[in-house]
Amino acid sequence: MARSTLEIKDLHVEIEGQEILKGVNLTINGGEFHAVMGPNGTGKSTLASAIMGHPKYEVTKGQILLDGEDVLEMEVDERAQAGLFLAMQYPSEISGVTTSDFLRSSVNAHREEGDEISLMKFIKEMDSAMDYLEMDKNMAQRYLNEGFSGGEKKRNEILQLMMIQPAIAILDEIDSGLDIDALKVVAKGINKMRSDDFGCLIITHYQRLLDYITPDHVHIMMQGRVVKSGGPELAQRLEAEGYEWIKKELGIEDETVGQNA
Numbered sequence: 001m002a003r004s005t006l007e008i009k010d011l012h013v014e015i016e017g018q019e020i021l022k023g024v025n026l027t028i029n030g031g032e033f034h035a036v037m038g039p040n041g042t043g044k045s046t047l048a049s050a051i052m053g054h055p056k057y058e059v060t061k062g063q064i065l066l067d068g069e070d071v072l073e074m075e076v077d078e079r080a081q082a083g084l085f086l087a088m089q090y091p092s093e094i095s096g097v098t099t100s101d102f103l104r105s106s107v108n109a110h111r112e113e114g115d116e117i118s119l120m121k122f123i124k125e126m127d128s129a130m131d132y133l134e135m136d137k138n139m140a141q142r143y144l145n146e147g148f149s150g151g152e153k154k155r156n157e158i159l160q161l162m163m164i165q166p167a168i169a170i171l172d173e174i175d176s177g178l179d180i181d182a183l184k185v186v187a188k189g190i191n192k193m194r195s196d197d198f199g200c201l202i203i204t205h206y207q208r209l210l211d212y213i214t215p216d217h218v219h220i221m222m223q224g225r226v227v228k229s230g231g232p233e234l235a236q237r238l239e240a241e242g243y244e245w246i247k248k249e250l251g252i253e254d255e256t257v258g259q260n261a
Ligand SMILES: Nc1ncnc2c1ncn2[C@@H]1O[C@H](COP(=O)(O)OP(=O)(O)OP(=O)(O)O)[C@@H](O)[C@H]1O
Pocket: 015, 016, 020, 038, 039, 040, 041, 042, 043, 044, 045, 046, 047, 056, 089, 257, 258
């Protein structure tokens, strides 16, 4: 796969008539890791859902382009096929579909018809990724995420990431609920993806994750927009000082998307 670029331009998104995103601008190139931070309820997950095409989120203005192609014209499965991947803040449980079957279908959905991955090769690759992520092999035969612990679900998202090898991934709070060892393993998996062919948007609340994954760019969301961008030092300052200084600097009183103009 060639180096990709995801461009988000002046994105406005409404949910049930209420505007949540109010003009997001962000460009992610292959080879780059971007962290998106920001207080609760400022539109981070909404941005992730809108990029992946969640039906509840209506784009009222702006553009999302993947290598110049209009993502907003694509169905959800077409977005995945085009190379986009989302690890959700709350991964869903799918009863009746094993993790292994789900992974194999996802991998094959990214390949041409007639060029499906052989079962042998698939199992070999899955085993090796599971070893890398220190996962119990029995998980593969369990229904997707059903009864998985919070940490197991997050690890399973990274397993999908490693197997699917998307061009651009959005990881929404992939670190939430992880113990220290699991956090390191998840970070190891994400770091293994680093290449010019892979760009990543990491939504997180904590510098802790960024101690293990060094972002190239850090963006702060407030009021449904990216209000400030910088390098890794921006995340470090947030950890030390919180968000108050940014609100002061920008004259923001209420950072949520609430009823702001
Ligand atoms: N499906 C929905 N229906 C109604 N309101 C929604 C929906 N999804 C999001 N919202 C509202 O949009 C706002 C932004 O939510 P979002 O989940 O994007 O925040 P966030 O920045 O990801 O917050 P957190 O850090 O807590 O995960 C919130 O006020 C939320 O209640």
